Amino acid sequence: MSSESIALNPSDESTRPIGDRLHDWVTTVDHKKLGIMYILYALVFLVIGGIEATIMRIQLIVPHNHFVSPQVFNRMFTMHGTTMIFFVAMPIMFGFGNYLVPLMIGARDMAFPRLNAWSFWLAAFGGLLLYFSFIGGDGLYGAGSAPDVGWFAYAPLTARVFSVGHSTDFWTLGLLVSGIGSIGTAANIVATILCLRCPGMTLGKMPLLAWMNLVMAALVLLAISPLTAAQIMLSLDRYLGAHFFDTQAGGSAVIWMHFFWIFGHPEVYVLVIPAFAFASEIIPVFSRKPIFGYPVMVAATVTIGFVSFTVWAHHMFTVGMNSYANSFFTISTMIVGVPTGIKIFNWIGTMWGGKIQLKTPMLFCIGFLFQFLIAGLTGIMLAVAPFDWQLGNSYFVVAHFHYVIVGAILFALFGAFYYWFPKMSGRMYNETLGKWHFWLFLIGFHLTFDFMHIPGLLGMPRRIYTYEPGRGWDTWNLIITIGVLFQAAGILVFVGNLLWSRLRGPACTTDPWDAWTLEWSTSSPPPEYNFATIPVVRSRRPLWDIKHPEDPDWKYE
Amino acid sequence: MSSTSLASSSIESEWVLPSRGRVGMFCLIAAESAIFTIFVVAYIYYIGKSLAGPMPKDVLELPIFATICLLSSSLTIHFAVGALRNGKSGIFGIWWFVTIALGAIFLVETGREWYDLIFEKGLTINTNLFGTTYFSLVGLHAFHVTVGLIGLAIGMVLALLGKVKQEHSERADVFSLYWHFVDVVWIVVFTVVYIIGR
Numbered sequence: 001m002s003s004e005s006i007a008l009n010p011s012d013e014s015t016r017p018i019g020d021r022l023h024d025w026v027t028t029v030d031h032k033k034l035g036i037m038y039i040l041y042a043l044v045f046l047v048i049g050g051i052e053a054t055i056m057r058i059q060l061i062v063p064h065n066h067f068v069s070p071q072v073f074n075r076m077f078t079m080h081g082t083t084m085i086f087f088v089a090m091p092i093m094f095g096f097g098n099y100l101v102p103l104m105i106g107a108r109d110m111a112f113p114r115l116n117a118w119s120f121w122l123a124a125f126g127g128l129l130l131y132f133s134f135i136g137g138d139g140l141y142g143a144g145s146a147p148d149v150g151w152f153a154y155a156p157l158t159a160r161v162f163s164v165g166h167s168t169d170f171w172t173l174g175l176l177v178s179g180i181g182s183i184g185t186a187a188n189i190v191a192t193i194l195c196l197r198c199p200g201m202t203l204g205k206m207p208l209l210a211w212m213n214l215v216m217a218a219l220v221l222l223a224i225s226p227l228t229a230a231q232i233m234l235s236l237d238r239y240l241g242a243h244f245f246d247t248q249a250g251g252s253a254v255i256w257m258h259f260f261w262i263f264g265h266p267e268v269y270v271l272v273i274p275a276f277a278f279a280s281e282i283i284p285v286f287s288r289k290p291i292f293g294y295p296v297m298v299a300a301t302v303t304i305g306f307v308s309f310t311v312w313a314h315h316m317f318t319v320g321m322n323s324y325a326n327s328f329f330t331i332s333t334m335i336v337g338v339p340t341g342i343k344i345f346n347w348i349g350t351m352w353g354g355k356i357q358l359k360t361p362m363l364f365c366i367g368f369l370f371q372f373l374i375a376g377l378t379g380i381m382l383a384v385a386p387f388d389w390q391l392g393n394s395y396f397v398v399a400h401f402h403y404v405i406v407g408a409i410l411f412a413l414f415g416a417f418y419y420w421f422p423k424m425s426g427r428m429y430n431e432t433l434g435k436w437h438f439w440l441f442l443i444g445f446h447l448t449f450d451f452m453h454i455p456g457l458l459g460m461p462r463r464i465y466t467y468e469p470g471r472g473w474d475t476w477n478l479i480i481t482i483g484v485l486f487q488a489a490g491i492l493v494f495v496g497n498l499l500w501s502r503l504r505g506p507a508c509t510t511d512p513w514d515a516w517t518l519e520w521s522t523s524s525p526p527p528e529y530n531f532a533t534i535p536v537v538r539s540r541r542p543l544w545d546i547k548h549p550e551d552p553d554w555k556y557e
Numbered sequence: 558m559s560s561t562s563l564a565s566s567s568i569e570s571e572w573v574l575p576s577r578g579r580v581g582m583f584c585l586i587a588a589e590s591a592i593f594t595i596f597v598v599a600y601i602y603y604i605g606k607s608l609a610g611p612m613p614k615d616v617l618e619l620p621i622f623a624t625i626c627l628l629s630s631s632l633t634i635h636f637a638v639g640a641l642r643n644g645k646s647g648i649f650g651i652w653w654f655v656t657i658a659l660g661a662i663f664l665v666e667t668g669r670e671w672y673d674l675i676f677e678k679g680l681t682i683n684t685n686l687f688g689t690t691y692f693s694l695v696g697l698h699a700f701h702v703t704v705g706l707i708g709l710a711i712g713m714v715l716a717l718l719g720k721v722k723q724e725h726s727e728r729a730d731v732f733s734l735y736w737h738f739v740d741v742v743w744i745v746v747f748t749v750v751y752i753i754g755r
Binding site: 218 | 573685
């Protein structure tokens with residue numbers, strides 16, 4: 001198939017001067033280069049956010065520790081949360097979406113390539129603005145500080161009197177700027193999927209990854225915007241003396257919580273739906289079976305999208321709402337469990353009776369399945385308002401959402417890295433190192449986050465910088481921090497594997513996994529124009545049809 | 558690629574997808590609607606919660622003339638796009654200019670209202686919650702009108718240079734979606750600020 005690729009760019013990439021190649025990357029509007037830049041940028045921030053988490057865990061390893069001051073600890077948890085959500089998880093999902101969606105729907109690029117580049121650079125500058133707070137947070141005088149208001153920045157902590165200097169403003173501006181970039185990317189993804197599908201690819205024949213990115217992008221449009229609005233209000237409060245969140249003038253601190261979580265909860269689904277997308281592409285290929293229940297998967301995804309807008313105040317049970325609100329948000333939160341449960345059954349149904357190949361991407365997806373299930377179960381527990389009154393703002397909650405974000409989302413992401421690495425780089429990763437990464441990270445993850453539930457149940461609140469000995473928290477905190485070492489070792493193996501394989505890995509073929517979606521029909525890495533001729537598809541697995549002309553899928557769909 | 562053997566020509570010839578410009582603009586409108594929703598919710602939530610005056614009923618007057626101007630500009634931009642679709646560039650330019658004029662009148666009227674509120678009636682964004690929510694909601698809308706006017710002005714310059722032709726009617730159409738959206742938002746703002754809030 002690759003024999004048909006056109007030599008548009010005959011000069012060999014590696015012989016061109018480095019300045020030219022750099023210039024290409026900085027000025028590019030190619031969705032694949034932008035996707036890779038998103039991913040690399042997010043990986044840098046992943047390491048930074050990981051270092052911040054490690055600093056917190058070292059501080060908490062024993063009671064009465066003096067590794068960092070309380071002030072630094074506050075900055076660390078604020079920066080860790082903000083970085084991981086806005087400058088790791090979001091850009092990495094956008095990166096994969098950018099790279100994969102046009103390839104999977106048989107398009108030559110995104111619908112608006114220049115908007116795409118603009119969005120990326122906004123996201124990048126948003127991250128720089130946030131981190132500039134370390135040197136610019138107190139203005140030109142003083143040692144500088146990062147924001148320390150927590151990643152959800154409740155009022156009145158963010159009021160000018162309680163947050164002097166500019167650290168909160170860098171937080172606000174960073175999120176505002178990257179949020180505008182996110183809206184641009186989301187609009188781009190929606191337009192690409194609706195308007196650029198190759199002939200024959202009706203909505204019902206799209207790969208599930210495209211479907212889920214469509215839902216994710218719709219969520220971004222409707223969920224990031226409230227955050228943008230709230231950030232504008234906060235800036236008006238801080239700079240023009242407005243009173244939105246100023247209780248002294250009759251304003252409300254609770255309305256900030258509502259505005260933040262109207263963004264904050266759908267945001268969880270913005271991140272987890274692409275993780276579902278990776279699992280939905282990887283599990284079938286390594287089970288050698290088509291996905292089980294395609295239409296139900298699509299329906300469940302869309303349902304999750306809708307329901308996710310009705311659950312936000314389950315983050316606010318401990319704030320004190322009336323019993324009607326408590327009941328409503330308890331019930332709506334439990335309803336989310338239905339479509340997500342359906343998805344888990346569909347993935348298991350896909351694996352059931354399949355010829356399962358335990359390659360690294362599949363291992364990570366199996367880890368994702370189990371851990372997502374447990375994360376969902378503790379989620380159902382926390383959805384019950386009285387239970388949440390007891391455990392809200394404890395380490396149980398921290399353990400729960402890290403189970404979602406690390407155990408589910410990050411595991412699926414690692415699976416995606418290994419699965420599409422050959423396509424993106426043209427080289428094969430090292431399977432042994434991949435397995436080392438999986439097992440190290442799995443052990444570290446469970447040491448840290450399984451045992452983190454227990455001090456939460458024993459009453460340890462989140463965000464404390466130290467604790468008294470003899471409360472029964474000591475051993476658990478020690479184990480939690482030991483788990484971090486394993487996770488860090490896993491990440492080192494991962495980064496090492498990526499670097500080594502990119503430079504020295506064996507060249508790989510167009511289709512190393514014998515997969516079925518269109519990105520595997522073009523060369524690895526794909527040429528700038530993606531497809532020499534725009535493909536025409538007749539089923540959900542176009543490459544299966546090509547490989548098995550005697551028994552094509554479209555006869556049965 | 559061997560997939561061409563699978564290609565039935567009927568699939569390709571009937572393959573029509575929505576215009577990316579319209580879809581992109583609808584996405585922008587969806588996101589902007591969410592932003593305005595939050596500001597409108599804040600406005601409604603804070604009605605009557607100001608601790609000190611001036612209150613809306615004391616200082617606000619219905620901006621009837623400005624509203625008529627802005628709403629009729631939706632009609633004129635519709636005529637402009639329709640004219641361009643039929644290839645009448647001259648008539649397009651006239652309607653486009655009228656749209657700009659109507660939008661500009663609206664902005665000037667808003668400016669006069671703000672001048673009156675700030676310098677005569679002593680209401681600023683930090684006077685009370687009414688001032689906070691009023692200036693931010695009306696200001697956010699006026700900002701969108703301003704952005705729209707800049708876009709319209711660029712279109713006008715291109716039209717005067719004779720560069721706007723029939724084949725650009727889709728772009729003009731996509732832009733007009735934004736302008737209609739700004740008008741619809743004004744209906745919401747007008748209802749909330751000048752009718753419910755007063």
